[in-house]
Amino acid sequence: MNVKVACVGGGPAGLYLSILLKLRDPSHDITVHERNPEGSTYGWGVTYWRGLLDRLHAHDPASARAVEEHSVRWRDGVAHVGGHTVRHHGDEGFGIGRHRLLEILAARARALGVRLEHEHEVRADRLPDADLVVAADGVGSALRTRYAGHFGTEVRAGRNHYIWLGTTKVFDAFTFAFAETDHGWIWAYGYGYGPGGSTCVVECAPETWSGLGLDRADEAEGLVVLEKLFADVLDGHPLTGRSGRGAGASWLTFRTLTNRTWSRGNLVLLGDAAHTTHYSIGAGTTLALEDAMSLAAALGEPVALRDALARYEQERRAALLPVQSAARHSAQWYENLPRYIRLPPQEMFALLGQRHSPLLPYVPPRLYHRIDRAAGRLETLRRLKRRLGPRIARTVEARNLAARG
Template sequence: MRVKVACVGGGPAGLYLSILLKLRDPSHDVTVHERNPEGSTYGWGVTYWRGFLDRLRAHDPETARAIEANSVGWSEGIARVGELTARQPGDEGRGIGRHRLLEILADRARSLGVRLEFAHEITPGGLPDADLVVAGDGVHSALRDRHAAHFGTRIVPGRNRYLWLGTDASFDAFTFAFAETDHGWIWFYGYGFAPGAGTCVVECAPETWRGLGLDTAGEEDGQALLEKIFADVLDGHRLVGRPSAGAGAQWLTFRTLTNRTWHRGNLVLLGDAAHTTHYSVGAGTTLALEDAIALAAALHEEPALPRALARYEHERKQALLSVQSAARHSARWYEDLPRYIHLPPEQMFALLGQRHSPLLPHVPPRLYHRLDRAVGRLDTLRRLKRRLGPMVARTLQARASRP
């Protein structure tokens, strides 16, 4: 059945949804409305992991190939605490420029017959005439806020301050850098997204932010101070801020957003309009595209719109439970940084990797590390036993059958 769909918001979620809808049925009438001009976006790079690329390949190999070809990868993590450094192997991660990602998705959508209307703002009182209106207009969604009581929108602000910056530093691994100042600890997470291009999120407690004068510093002065603090890690490279309307840098407090329900009539929430997860788990773009995959499948497979939207909401809420829990505990780990920062670097880095655990805040860090290592050794023994068991059995059987 041919349907008319209006996606409000030209971010990754709305664009990828439009691609999947057209791939399933070219007769669908799909338009993406984006209030900003084409080519304008915020931020620098986004992350994803190898397993997610496999999922993209299953739904649209052409888009997956383009994303992979324009990404850089890493398989290690580095933690620098002052002058001490620990490096450990990790999952295979990828980074791609946000601007390039949007170009890839927009080009693919156009090639399939999706209409893209840039510099075209949709207001809550002037929704497009469509069978389905998709609110993919981000965490500050005007379409959602118009009916916030119905959606049951809840926003929980975090404690720490953070700033998203670009840099011309090339990170060969996902890099964590922790620096001690007279006003407390400040740190960043850095990764590459293109040759010679990287991005980092700087974070600190509000007391440190004020003590360093970052709350009142102009953008250039603030970046110069951060370059000095992280000089060893940046190795002479510069930090770059995003354009802002005011004189100061855009320090923010992360807001965790949830909604009791994700749809109202023919209006449905997608991506950050429906949910947010703390940036320290690096899952925002992945989750938004997974929303698009689930919504496209539900619309194609369910005979009626209400059933399709109910299925989409149920599936995605269930899938998000573990990620949202991990994100909450990850954010808390950084808010409780003094609890872990004075451990030996190897132990601190190990617990950094375990920051998603709900048990970690309630167990003394050194004890947790010892228990985690013991469990790891047991798991290794179990895996070795599973591998050796059939081999030993075959050897004994062969010996028993000898004359």
């Protein structure tokens, strides 16, 4: 059956949903409305992990191959704390430029027959004439805001201040850098997204932010301060900000957004319009794309629209619960950084990797580290036993048979 769909917002979620719906039924009439000019987007790179790439290949191999081809990858995590550097080998991670990701998805959507209308802002009081309107217009969604009472929107602001920056320094690993100042600690997360540069997110407590004068500095002045603080990891490369957006630096506090319900009639929320998770777990783009996968699958079922939207919401809420918990604890770990930063660097970095644990805030850090190491050794022995057990049993049986013979 031909269905008319209007996606409001041309980010990864809206574009990927349009792709999946066209793949399911080319007769669908789908338009993506984006208020900004084509090619303009804020941000440098986004991260994702192997699990998402596998799901992208399962849903649309063509766009997945293009995403993988234009991504960089890493396996190591590196932490710089004072004069110490610690490196851990971990799971494979990926980075891709946000501009490039949007180019790939937009080209794929167009090739499938999706209409993309840029510089076209949809008014919240005048929704497009469509069977389904998808609010994929981000955390500040105008469509959701107009009906905030119905959706039950709640926003909780985090404590720390952060700023999203770029750099021409290409990090070869997911890099953490912690710098101590007279006003407290300030830290950066850096990851490459292509041969031309990396994303660099800087975060600190409110007292550090004001003590360093970052609350009063314009963007250029603030970048000079940060380049000096992180000179060792930047290797002389500059930091870049949101040029052309006024004199004020774009420091924010993270807003965790939730909604009591995700749909209203034929209007449904997607991606950051429906939910946000703290940037320190690097899951925002992944969750948005998974939302699109779930909504496309639900709309493909032979049920009424109301039932399809209810199924989508139920499925995604269940999937989000552990991620939201991990994000909450990750944010709290950084908000309580003094509790961990004086540990030996290897232990601090190990607990940085355990920051999603709900137990960590309630157990003395060094004790938690010892318990975690002991549990890791025990699990290693269990895996070894499972692997070698059948082999040892066969060897013993052979010896017994030989002895009886």
